[in-house]
Amino acid sequence: MIERFYLKEYLSFKEAELDLQPGLVVFTGPSGSGKSILMESILASVGGASCDASICESSVTWQIDEDNVGISNDDINVFKHIKKEKSRYFINNQSLSKKSISKVASAYLRHLSLKDFSDFKNENLLEILDNRVGAKSQKITKLKEKYKETFLEYQEVKKALHVIAQEEKKIVELKEFAAYEIKKIEDINPTVGEDEDLLQIKKELSKKEKVLGSIESANEIFNYEHLVSSALEALDEQSGFFDDAMNELRSVLESAQERFSALDDVDVEEVLNRIEALSGLKRRYGSIEEALEYKRQKELELKKYENIEVAKNDLHVRVEKLSAEVKELADTLSDFRTKALPAFVKDLNSYLNSLYLRDAKIHMSRVDYDLYGQDKLEIELNETELSKISTGEFNRLRLAVLALKSEFMSGNGGVLMLDEIDANLSGEESMSVAKVLKKLSKHFQIFVISHQPQLTSMGDQHFLVYKDGKISKTKELNMDERVNEIARIISGETVSSEAKKFARELLEANKCVS
Numbered sequence: 001m002i003e004r005f006y007l008k009e010y011l012s013f014k015e016a017e018l019d020l021q022p023g024l025v026v027f028t029g030p031s032g033s034g035k036s037i038l039m040e041s042i043l044a045s046v047g048g049a050s051c052d053a054s055i056c057e058s059s060v061t062w063q064i065d066e067d068n069v070g071i072s073n074d075d076i077n078v079f080k081h082i083k084k085e086k087s088r089y090f091i092n093n094q095s096l097s098k099k100s101i102s103k104v105a106s107a108y109l110r111h112l113s114l115k116d117f118s119d120f121k122n123e124n125l126l127e128i129l130d131n132r133v134g135a136k137s138q139k140i141t142k143l144k145e146k147y148k149e150t151f152l153e154y155q156e157v158k159k160a161l162h163v164i165a166q167e168e169k170k171i172v173e174l175k176e177f178a179a180y181e182i183k184k185i186e187d188i189n190p191t192v193g194e195d196e197d198l199l200q201i202k203k204e205l206s207k208k209e210k211v212l213g214s215i216e217s218a219n220e221i222f223n224y225e226h227l228v229s230s231a232l233e234a235l236d237e238q239s240g241f242f243d244d245a246m247n248e249l250r251s252v253l254e255s256a257q258e259r260f261s262a263l264d265d266v267d268v269e270e271v272l273n274r275i276e277a278l279s280g281l282k283r284r285y286g287s288i289e290e291a292l293e294y295k296r297q298k299e300l301e302l303k304k305y306e307n308i309e310v311a312k313n314d315l316h317v318r319v320e321k322l323s324a325e326v327k328e329l330a331d332t333l334s335d336f337r338t339k340a341l342p343a344f345v346k347d348l349n350s351y352l353n354s355l356y357l358r359d360a361k362i363h364m365s366r367v368d369y370d371l372y373g374q375d376k377l378e379i380e381l382n383e384t385e386l387s388k389i390s391t392g393e394f395n396r397l398r399l400a401v402l403a404l405k406s407e408f409m410s411g412n413g414g415v416l417m418l419d420e421i422d423a424n425l426s427g428e429e430s431m432s433v434a435k436v437l438k439k440l441s442k443h444f445q446i447f448v449i450s451h452q453p454q455l456t457s458m459g460d461q462h463f464l465v466y467k468d469g470k471i472s473k474t475k476e477l478n479m480d481e482r483v484n485e486i487a488r489i490i491s492g493e494t495v496s497s498e499a500k501k502f503a504r505e506l507l508e509a510n511k512c513v514s
Contacts, residue, residue, distance in 0.1 A: 001445040002058045002109075002415060003076060007041050010053030012472040019476075023460030024441040027449045028485055033465045034472030035449045039417060042447065043111055046079045047089055047102030056081045062108045062414075064091065069104055071096075079105065108414035112421070115394055119401050120386055125362075125377040126337070128401070131408040133340045140336050147329040148371055154322035161315040164308060171305055178302040185295040188277050190288045195278040201263070201271055208260050215257050222250065330374045337375055338364065344404075351400035355436060356429045357393060358382050360400075395421050399436045406443045416440070418448040422455045430454040438510075453486045457506035482507060 007016040012034050027035050043049035045056040057080040064073050071094050079101060080090040089101040096104075110116075118124065133140045167174065204211075225246055232239040278288065285291035304311075341364055349359040360381045367376045381389050381397055389397070399421075406413065418437075422430040431454040437446055438458045450456045462477045464485055477485055486503035487495045 002042070002060050004059040005042055005045065006055065006057045007038070007053055008055040010041055010051055010056065011037050012467070012470060013037065013041075013053075014471055016472075016474045018463065018474060020445070021461045022441075022445050024437055024446045024448070024458055025461045025463070026456050026459030027447065027463050027465055028451070028456050028489065029465035030467070033467050035465045036419065037472065038465055038474065039419065039447065039449060043109075043417065045081050046105035046109060047081070047098045047100075048105060048109065048111055050087070051081070052083050053081065054083060060108070062105075064104060069096075069100070109417065110414070111417045112395065112398065115387075115391065116398075117386065119398050119405075120379055122376050122378075123372050124405075125379070125401075126372050126375060128405045128408075129337055129340055129344050129377070131405075132344060133336050135408055137336075140333070143329065143333055143336070147326070147333060147373060150322060150325050150329060151369060151371060154319070154326050157315055157318045157322060161312070161319055164312050164315065167305075168308060168312070171308060175302060175305045178298045178305065181298045182295055182302065185281065185291055188281060190278055190281060190291060192288055192292070195275070195282070195288060198271055198275050198278070201266065202275060204260065205263055205266065205268055205271070208263055211260050212257065215253050215260075218253060222246070326369055330369060333373045334366075334375055337373075348400055348404055351403050351436065352381075352397065355396040355400060355432045356426075357396055357400075360397065392424065396433065399433065399440070403436050403439055406440050413443045414445070416444045416446045418446065420449050420451060422450055422452045425452065427452070427454060434458040434510075451489060453489050453503060453506055456486055456489060457482075457503070457510045479507070 001022050002020050005016075005018045005020060007013055009015070016038065027038065029035055040049050041051050041053050041056040042058065044051040044053065045058040046060075057078060059076045059078050062077060064071055064077055066072055069091070071091050074092050078090075078092055080093075082088050082090070087098065089096050089098050091101060091104065130140055130144065228242060229239050232242060281288065281291045285294055341362065345360070345362050348362070352358070352360055358381070360379050361383070363378045363380070365376050365378070366374050368374070379386060379397070379401075381393060386394065386397075395418075402416075421437075422433050425433065430452040434452075434455040435458070437448065437455065440446060441460065448455065456462065462482050462485070464475045464477050464481070466473055466475070475481075483500055483503045484495065486506060487499035490502060491499035
């Protein structure tokens with residue numbers, strides 16, 4: 001519910017603050033006093049309308065989906081719209097776009113001013129019907145869960161089968177391409193690290209002649225080795241260090257000579273061609289490792305293509321099995337609904353009759369399977385499509401549907417905002433609307449603008465919107481003030497004692513209305 005609303009500087013309003021209660025909240029006042037402006041500003045505070053108010057702010061008990069919205073819940077969440085140079089929207093002082101804040105609020109608040117057909121959508125009507133069945137038997141709840149689970153699996157398997165069918169059309173081309181890609185890499189047959197080894201060989205080949213010439217020249221030093229040994233002996237110096245150094249040098253030069261001499265058997269042209277082939281793979285795939293991984297993936301694809309007929313047959317079997325299960329579950333669901341439909345229609349028409357409307361007809365037809373089964377419900381009023389009935393009839397029919405829905409609601413349904421839903425109705429018709437709204441107010445907080453005493457007298461909370469000079473103001477009315485206001489609605493500006501008496505009688509009588 002909305003617990004508090006604050007408005008500052010909007011058209012004829014300088015400031016308004018409302019402490020709101022659950023149930024049916026009625027706004028009355030003379031024409032032009034600012035009732036519609038106030039209603040519009042409440043909607044604007046949660047992104048449901050546009051206005052130029054400096055501030056319009058609603059404190060609500062709604063729970064925000066923290067993961068999706070990215071805003072933490074407070075004990076009371078505050079929705080705010082501020083207009084300076086441009087409009088800005090906030091929840092708990094964190095900025096959001098108008099679209100985002102409206103999306104959050106739409107889960108809790110509905111404005112029933114226009115011909116919104118959402119209440120007559122098939123899934124909503126089926127939910128009302130199923131809830132009525134569920135009140136007598138819990139079987140339908142488990143049945144719906146099982147049907148939905150089976151239907152979703154059926155959809156997934158059908159999708160997989162469709163993909164295979166599409167692949168099958170070009171299977172020859174896909175197999176040839178996969179085999180071609182595998183062969184390109186197999187022809188080169190690379191190994192990890194091979195490219196680095198070949199580059200090292202290429203480097204050594206490029207300096208082979210120079211290195212071998214240098215080694216040959218350096219070997220001359222060993223022709224004078226004995227002279228150094230003799231000199232050290234003459235000096236009575238130990239020659240071990242010199243012998244060790246010469247032995248180590250001899251080992252290095254011999255090892256290098258063997259390594260470079262071994263390159264005599266290497267085909268330079270073959271090395272260069274191999275390097276170029278590996279470079280081509282690296283240019284295309286990024287590295288030898290990636291080329292080998294690509295080859296592995298193509299081998300898996302080729303295996304899948306070769307086994308596609310087996311997979312296709314398996315999927316066909318699963319589709320047929322799931323299709324039979326979906327049909328069986330949907331048929332059982334339809335049986336429940338078909339049996340419950342006459343009572344559903346009867347109770348709907350009971351509400352419609354109390355609202356002074358003629359009976360509605362509900363047609364149940366079979367459609368393609370979807371998440372809700374195979375049933376489609378369509379409502380006609382006076383044998384007329386909903387799109388062609390009057391706004392007044394449409395709104396009263398919608399109230400009847402909401403009343404049916406509320407019969408099996410366990411919690412609070414949020415906030416309903418209505419403009420002058422009882423406009424141009426007779427006293428009896430207005431009272432019938434008021435009674436339905438009173439019933440709905442057990443599950444919804446309802447804001448309604450009214451010019452009729454019947455609906456006004458049903459309110460759990462009553463605000464007067466009036467002008468003080470050119471300034472619009474609001475006031476929550478006590479019992480005596482409500483009597484005076486309802487009497488004004490009945491008799492006009494000159495309030496008669498008879499009007500006051502009738503107003504008090506209405507209020508007293510409606511205290512007992514549940």
